[in-house]
Amino acid sequence: MSYAIEAEDLRKTFTGKREVKALKGVSFRVEEGTVFGLLGPNGSGKTTAVRVLTTILKPDSGTARVLGHDVTKKGALVRSLIGLAGQYAAVDENLTGRENLVMVGRLNHLDRSVVTQRATELLSQFNLVDAGDRPLKTYSGGMRRRLDLAAALVARPTVLFLDEPTTGLDPQSRNDLWEVIEQLVEGGTSVLLTTQYLEEADRLAKTLVVLDQGRVIAEGTPGELKANLGATVLEVGLNTVDEAGRTGQLLAALGSHQPVVSGTLVEVTVDDGAQAAMAGLRSLDEARIRPVTFTLREPSLDDVFIALTGHKSEEEKEAESAADNARRKNRRRSDERELAEHLPFSEGPQLAEEALGGSGSSSTGDNQ
Amino acid sequence: MTTAITAPTVSGAAHSNNPVEQLRWGISDTWTITKRNLLAVTRIPESLFFSTVQPIMFVLLFRYVFGGAIHTDAKSYVNYLMPGIFVQTVAFGATYTAIGLSEDLQKGIIERFRALPMSRSAVLTGRTVADLIRNIFVVIVMTIVGFLVGFRPSTGVLAYLAGAAIILLFGYALSWGMAVIGLFAPNSETAQVMTFPLIFPFTFASAAFVPIASMPSWLQGFATYQPVSVTVAACRALMIGGPAQTWVIQSLIWAGVMLVVFVPLARYKYRTRT
Numbered sequence: 006m007s008y009a010i011e012a013e014d015l016r017k018t019f020t021g022k023r024e025v026k027a028l029k030g031v032s033f034r035v036e037e038g039t040v041f042g043l044l045g046p047n048g049s050g051k052t053t054a055v056r057v058l059t060t061i062l063k064p065d066s067g068t069a070r071v072l073g074h075d076v077t078k079k080g081a082l083v084r085s086l087i088g089l090a091g092q093y094a095a096v097d098e099n100l101t102g103r104e105n106l107v108m109v110g111r112l113n114h115l116d117r118s119v120v121t122q123r124a125t126e127l128l129s130q131f132n133l134v135d136a137g138d139r140p141l142k143t144y145s146g147g148m149r150r151r152l153d154l155a156a157a158l159v160a161r162p163t164v165l166f167l168d169e170p171t172t173g174l175d176p177q178s179r180n181d182l183w184e185v186i187e188q189l190v191e192g193g194t195s196v197l198l199t200t201q202y203l204e205e206a207d208r209l210a211k212t213l214v215v216l217d218q219g220r221v222i223a224e225g226t227p228g229e230l231k232a233n234l235g236a237t238v239l240e241v242g243l244n245t246v247d248e249a250g251r252t253g254q255l256l257a258a259l260g261s262h263q264p265v266v267s268g269t270l271v272e273v274t275v276d277d278g279a280q281a282a283m284a285g286l287r288s289l290d291e292a293r294i295r296p297v298t299f300t301l302r303e304p305s306l307d308d309v310f311i312a313l314t315g316h317k318s319e320e321e322k323e324a325e326s327a328a329d330n331a332r333r334k335n336r337r338r339s340d341e342r343e344l345a346e347h348l349p350f351s352e353g354p355q356l357a358e359e360a361l362g363g364s365g366s367s368s369t370g371d372n373q
Numbered sequence: 374m375t376t377a378i379t380a381p382t383v384s385g386a387a388h389s390n391n392p393v394e395q396l397r398w399g400i401s402d403t404w405t406i407t408k409r410n411l412l413a414v415t416r417i418p419e420s421l422f423f424s425t426v427q428p429i430m431f432v433l434l435f436r437y438v439f440g441g442a443i444h445t446d447a448k449s450y451v452n453y454l455m456p457g458i459f460v461q462t463v464a465f466g467a468t469y470t471a472i473g474l475s476e477d478l479q480k481g482i483i484e485r486f487r488a489l490p491m492s493r494s495a496v497l498t499g500r501t502v503a504d505l506i507r508n509i510f511v512v513i514v515m516t517i518v519g520f521l522v523g524f525r526p527s528t529g530v531l532a533y534l535a536g537a538a539i540i541l542l543f544g545y546a547l548s549w550g551m552a553v554i555g556l557f558a559p560n561s562e563t564a565q566v567m568t569f570p571l572i573f574p575f576t577f578a579s580a581a582f583v584p585i586a587s588m589p590s591w592l593q594g595f596a597t598y599q600p601v602s603v604t605v606a607a608c609r610a611l612m613i614g615g616p617a618q619t620w621v622i623q624s625l626i627w628a629g630v631m632l633v634v635f636v637p638l639a640r641y642k643y644r645t646r647t
């Protein structure tokens with residue numbers, strides 16, 4: 006078996022005002038011609054790992070190889086084999102989209118004629134034909150992001166690094182990008198992608214690794230990871246904190262892990278969503294607790310973390326700011342909306358019961 | 374996004390160990406970056422203003438407002454003034470290197486460059502060469518403006534061009550110094566704040582606008598031998614006459630020292646910046 010990427014015991018500490026151990030011995034391997042997912046909460050070291058693998062940053066110790074070439078010793082060679090779309094769109098504001106692609110192509114040492122043709126090709130592939138000759142200042146965030154991804158593909162890299170490529174993309178663009186990645190992999194490209202979305206890793210990645218505070222805390226196929234976790238999250242919103250506490254105790258029997266009670270919200274990961282929902286509603290009814298919301302959803306990365314580490318990520322704890330909470334709430338809301346199309350649970354327990362009785366099986370999320 | 378994507382071609386073609394090939398690509402990369410920086414100058418109105426309108430205003434200010442009160446050996450103050458204006462313009466313009474470079478670092482475009490198979494020094498060389506080309510343009514514009522307000526160089530075309538070359542060389546060396554600041558500054562605002570207090574005393578406590586003899590004695594030592602002054606003196610001698618040799622040599626030494634110190638420092642910082 007030959008590997009597209011091999012990381013062995015990578016360590017990196019940032020020294021500065023505050024010492025940060027960003028990588029504390031990270032190892033993984035990526036098979037050629039597959040998508041590999043690097044997951045982890047904010048500050049877990051995903052970007053640092055990508056920067057080491059793309060020769061931007063020297064590790065303090067450990068080795069990293071791309072297609073068998075050591076990234077610190079054969080940096081120039083490695084750079085000619087890889088493509089990178091970093092976490093933040095790295096494009097030139099003062100140039101047009103086309104000029105950006107041509108510049109990157111030329112810096113990849115492609116011939117002028119090849120570059121011109123390739124730029125046109127990529128602009129149409131990423132739906133940027135109309136905007137192609139406008140300066141980037143007039144681009145929206147998502148357009149910039151798409152151009153950045155196009156720039157990573159100019160030289161048809163053999164190994165592609167994508168750091169949170171779909172963050173900031175609308176659902177259509179996200180789906181389009183997934184298709185692009187799948188086609189690239191069919192053509193033999195190897196892809197390492199970092200993401201916050203389990204759904205994305207689920208759809209694309211053959212294998213994945215979960216980082217937490219600079220360490221690998223889980224690895225395997227998406228299926229294995231989710232199987233460990235329980236397939237579905239049952240989320241119940243209550244009127245009072247007191248009710249939430251009692252609900253937590255009632256639902257403890259349903260899940261493979263302890264329910265998590267935060268405020269008036271109770272979350273429990275369960276293996277069989279439909280069974281758990283029925284049992285849950287029944288026991289709530291017996292205890293005369295009337296939930297405000299009752300939702301089944303895909304486990305999010307947060308749930309993976311809580312399940313795997315029993316704690317929220319350090320950074321998250323630090324930054325449980327209003328903005329953060331708002332974002333999370335928004336995401337929940339959109340998850341609920343997705344689900345609502347299949348199971349209108351959030352309409353209220355009664356409706357939910359009807360839906361359960363009617364369909365009998367539960368489908369969560371809308372992937373595939 | 375439905376077009377079929379062809380399989381990756383044999384990549385790695387960009388990589389070569391042949392030194393001639395490497396040099397050829399090094400030049401190509403530098404030119405690509407230079408073009409990119411020059412395009413930015415034409416597309417950021419502020420930067421165009423900074424490099425042309427502002428020096429013109431300085432010319433008018435010193436020619437018509439302060440000039441009358443400044444007494445020099447030269448026959449006319451405008452002849453004395455213009456070489457000073459050239460050097461000042463180039464020095465002020467160099468601050469743009471620091472700001473532009475730290476902006477590039479901040480916006481992440483350099484992150485992309487660092488993962489490309491391009492020559493690593495092209496980012497810095499392309500930046501300073503773009504500055505050089507902008508300075509050539511600025512010196513031409515300022516020469517025309519000078520003529521319009523009565524500047525009459527009297528030493529012939531070759532000597533004039535030699536004076537211009539001295540200015541451009543000094544400006545190029547200074548750009549590398551500014552690149553160092555741009556690489557050390559945590560962000561572009563800081564870069565701006567750092568460059569100005571540096572450039573200001575060098576341009577104004579110099580022979581650019583007033584004779585050094587008119588300054589207090591404690592300042593004269595610094596004002597006589599600092600790089601801006603010797604470059605202005607060399608340029609003045611070459612453009613409007615006078616003994617040029619010692620000033621030219623001193624200016625060349627300054628430029629050489631600056632390049633020897635700043636080029637390796639900038640390249641080191643570029644390589645190691647996290």
Ligand SMILES: Nc1ncnc2c1ncn2[C@@H]1O[C@H](COP(=O)(O)OP(=O)(O)OP(=O)(O)O)[C@@H](O)[C@H]1O
Nearest residue numbers: 019021025027046047048049050051052053054647
């Ligand atoms: N250049 C740097 N200097 C100092 N500290 C850094 C630097 N880059 C990253 N860090 C720190 O290293 C840790 C890991 O950061 P990294 O960017 O790799 O996380 P991440 O997993 O990509 O997070 P996110 O999901 O927010 O992008 C963080 O604590 C971060 O503050």
Ligand SMILES: [Mg+2]
Nearest residue numbers: 051052053092
């Ligand atoms: Mg990151």
